[in-house]
Amino acid sequence: YSLDHFVIPSHYQKDVSSILIPHGIIMDRIEKLAKLIVEDSKGPLVICCVLKGGHQFFADLVNEIKKCNTVLGQSVPLSLEFIKVRSYHNDVSTGTVSISLTDEECQDWKNKNLLIVEDIIDTGNTMVKLLHKLQEFQPASVRVASLLLKKTPKSNGYVPNYVGFAIPDEFVVGYALDYNEYFRDLDHICIISVSYILDFG
């Protein structure tokens, strides 16, 4: 896509090298994902946002599921949860993740159907560890929706239940994905210019 065709905040104009997925296409895809998720859901869903990168996808996905419930007459009651995940990579093979909710708060997930909403799966290591950790709380089921799935030789083979887009092995930003906390306030999913990484990386 030619950059001139899109709205990019002036503070990022020089830092974006290309647009990988324009905002409108993201929104279209999320409408479709919401319909798939609702079709697969037999009852209430605990929908759990993985902060911070997952927040925009989560917000738009929840909106689309709400539309399915009103306009399409579906009935999937949602409860909303938010977690931050921290991976410890001291030892890659036995690393664990800690989540920001206390074990007590997570006890509410017992026998519930969980949908984890994540921004991107790269190696898959974080998600595999998170799924392992969640088993402690004995949910009835756990599914994962990730907006992006990176096609990388570093993948551990994990594939989420719902994927927005499979993308090439590049570092992407925008739509809540960051580089050193910047670019979350950019609507499109973009590749940043090499000069930006050299200057600010």
Ligand code: 5GP
């Ligand atoms: P994984 O454990 O699958 O290798 O990586 C998971 C996390 O790394 C993602 O949730 C995300 O926070 C971060 N990450 C991986 N690839 C990218 C990327 O291309 N861009 C950004 N902004 N974050 C990424």
Ligand code: MG
């Ligand atoms: Mg993430």
Ligand code: MG
């Ligand atoms: Mg990040």
